[in-house]
Amino acid sequence: MIILALETSCDETAAAVVRNGTEVLSNVVASQHDLHAEYAGVVPEIASRAHVEAILPTIRESLAHAGVGLGMIDAVAVGNRPGLIGSLLVGVAAAKSLAWSLGKPLVGVDHVRAHLYSGMLRVAELEEPPPPFPHSPGNQHSFGLGLVVSGGHTAMYEVRSWTDITRLGATIDDAMGEAYDKVAAMMGLPHPGGPNVDRLSRSAGANERAFDLPVSRLSPTSLDFSFSGLKTSVLYAIRGVPERAGREKHDAVHTPTAPDQYPSLAAAFQRAACTAITLKLQRAIDQARERGAVYRALFTGGGVTANSRLRDDLQAFAAHNALHLRLPHLAYCMDNAAMIGGLGYHLLQSGQTDGLDLQAVPTTA
Numbered sequence: 529m530i531i532l533a534l535e536t537s538c539d540e541t542a543a544a545v546v547r548n549g550t551e552v553l554s555n556v557v558a559s560q561h562d563l564h565a566e567y568a569g570v571v572p573e574i575a576s577r578a579h580v581e582a583i584l585p586t587i588r589e590s591l592a593h594a595g596v597g598l599g600m601i602d603a604v605a606v607g608n609r610p611g612l613i614g615s616l617l618v619g620v621a622a623a624k625s626l627a628w629s630l631g632k633p634l635v636g637v638d639h640v641r642a643h644l645y646s647g648m649l650r651v652a653e654l655e656e657p658p659p660p661f662p663h664s665p666g667n668q669h670s671f672g673l674g675l676v677v678s679g680g681h682t683a684m685y686e687v688r689s690w691t692d693i694t695r696l697g698a699t700i701d702d703a704m705g706e707a708y709d710k711v712a713a714m715m716g717l718p719h720p721g722g723p724n725v726d727r728l729s730r731s732a733g734a735n736e737r738a739f740d741l742p743v744s745r746l747s748p749t750s751l752d753f754s755f756s757g758l759k760t761s762v763l764y765a766i767r768g769v770p771e772r773a774g775r776e777k778h779d780a781v782h783t784p785t786a787p788d789q790y791p792s793l794a795a796a797f798q799r800a801a802c803t804a805i806t807l808k809l810q811r812a813i814d815q816a817r818e819r820g821a822v823y824r825a826l827f828t829g830g831g832v833t834a835n836s837r838l839r840d841d842l843q844a845f846a847a848h849n850a851l852h853l854r855l856p857h858l859a860y861c862m863d864n865a866a867m868i869g870g871l872g873y874h875l876l877q878s879g880q881t882d883g884l885d886l887q888a889v890p891t892t893a
Contacts, residue, residue, distance in 0.1 A: 531876070532601045532626065533869030534587070536619030537611025537639045538680065539575045540862065541582035545594035545601075546869030549877075550650050553594035555859065555866040558582040576614030583622050590865070601632060603881075605872025607865075608636035609889035610680075616888035624884050633881045635872040640681050640892045641693055642867040643829030644674040645874075647854030649866050673812055673823040673851070677805065677838070678830030678863075679705030679722070681892070682753045684812055687827055690874040695893075696812055697751030704801060705832045707755035711762050711797055715790050726835050729798045734791035739765055741800040743807065751812055758800050765793055798837040805838065806845045813849060825852040834861040 530553070535542040541558040591597065606623035608616060620636075627634035674685035674693065682705075683698035702710070705722055712721020717728065729736070741761050744754040768784045785793060813823055826846050832838060833856055846853035860866060875881075 529602045529873060529876070530596060530600055531603045531605050531635075531869040531872055532587070532591070532596075532598075533605040533637075533865040533872060534583070534619045534623050535607045535639070535863055535865040535868050536579045536583065536615050536622075537607050538615055538863060539570045539578075540864070541579050541586050541618075542863060542865035542868075543583075543586045543590035544865035544869050545590055545596050546649075546866055546873065549870050549873035550648055552649055552866045552869075553596060554590045554592075555864055556586050556590040556593060557862070557864055558586050570612070572612045572614055575612060576618060579615055579618035583618055587622070587626075598626075598630060601626075601630060603627075603633040603635060603872070603876055604630070605635040605637050605868050605876075606886075607639040607642065607868045608882075608886055609638055610892040611639055611888075611890060613888055613890045616890070620886060620888045624886065628884060633876060634884070634886060635875050635880065636882045636886045637868045637872045637875065638893055639863075639868070640676050640678075640683065641685075642871045643676045643678065643681075644685060644687060644693065644827045645690065645871040646829040646856040646860040646864070646867040647827055649857070649860050649870055671816075671821060671823055672825040672827050673809065673816075674827045675805070675809065675842075676828075676830045677704045677832035679703060679709065679832075681830065682755070682805075684751055684808060685827075686812075686816075686821075687825075690871060691878045691880065697753065697808065699753040699755065700746075701754050701756040702759060704753070704755055704805070705830070707759045707801065708832065708835075710759055711794070714763055714766050715787075715794070722832060722835065725794050725797065726837065728791050729794035730836065731791035734795040736792070736795035736799040738789070738792035739796035741765075741796050743800050743803045745804075745807065749811070749815070751808055751815070753804060753808060755801065755804070758797065758804070762793065762797055798835070802835075802838050802841045806841055809845060810849075823849075823851060825854060827854045829856050829861070829867070831862050834858055 544555040545553040604627040672687035709721035717724040
């Protein structure tokens with residue numbers, strides 16, 4: 529089965545052709561980084577207008593790269609939630625038009641859940657398909673644990689199958705990627721900030737123990753995330769801590785951090801942020817065990833899974849807990865349409881299709 533997939537949830541115009549859920553025949557992404565760089569963040573109106581200009585050329589390029597004509601398409605999948613509403617509308621309108629004109633099924637896909645699936649996609653140089661969804665023989669309570677970490681979302685999921693996914697916890701404030709971008713802005717690093725913080729943290733002489741930054745835990749049983757306190761701690765480390773009432777408002781308790789210490793501060797920030805992730809993953813495993821469930825796999829996705837420290841920590845965590853880790857190839861960490869086509873295949877196989885009344889929805893399920 530060949531699916532043409534579209535993704536326009538934020539600032540990437542993407543189209544892909546995916547066969548049987550895992551074989552990526554093409555994966556084309558038109559980035560808008562240059563358009564938003566001067567604003568150090570995504571401007572919704574600029575993003576939606578750029579999608580309008582890029583959507584048709586991106587679709588044509590994906591079909592050409594795949595060597596597939598429209599007549600060979602079996603279905604059209606589109607990321608219809610969550611995201612910037614103006615951006616989503618462009619992709620949804622294009623997908624509806626294609627499905628109607630071709631007389632093919634239309635499948636709406638949750639963008640965040642598609643990130644969970646991204647580790648199942650085959651890269652061109654690999655011949656072997658990924659293993660099937662891991663279950664323990666004879667154990668009906670054996671599931672997968674899912675983690676999505678991106679600029680807009682940080683959440684954990686219980687993955688019973690690719691059509692049965694339940695959210696366990698999510699960020700109550702900043703997403704992990706958003707915190708990275710804001711820390712980068714504090715340090716004067718260019719947009720997109722996450723990769724630049726990662727590179728800075730790996731500078732020669734960087735010491736992740738030079739700064740004692742907090743690891744968010746919330747309540748002892750919480751599976752939610754919070755990164756605003758960590759972000760504020762970095763701000764105070766850079767600028768100094770303001771005195772309390774009764775003294776000059778902008779006086780600082782200590783001298784602000786010199787720029788030559790930013791590599792160590794970036795490394796300390798990464799250590800605290802990634803520790804918060806693995807801490808909550810461990811809590812989820814422990815809580816599952818208490819109710820008689822077992823996680824056999826860890827499915828991960830989202831732009832922050834391209835981060836070198838997080839990838840190392842997830843690999844060590846999975847090994848320690850005997851989890852089969854599905855870590856996306858770097859090409860599939862960022863927003864892309866291949867993951868939409870991959871998950872869309874499973875939705876279609878289970879009979880889940882949408883009509884031409886499919887709506888763009890800014891929130892996730």
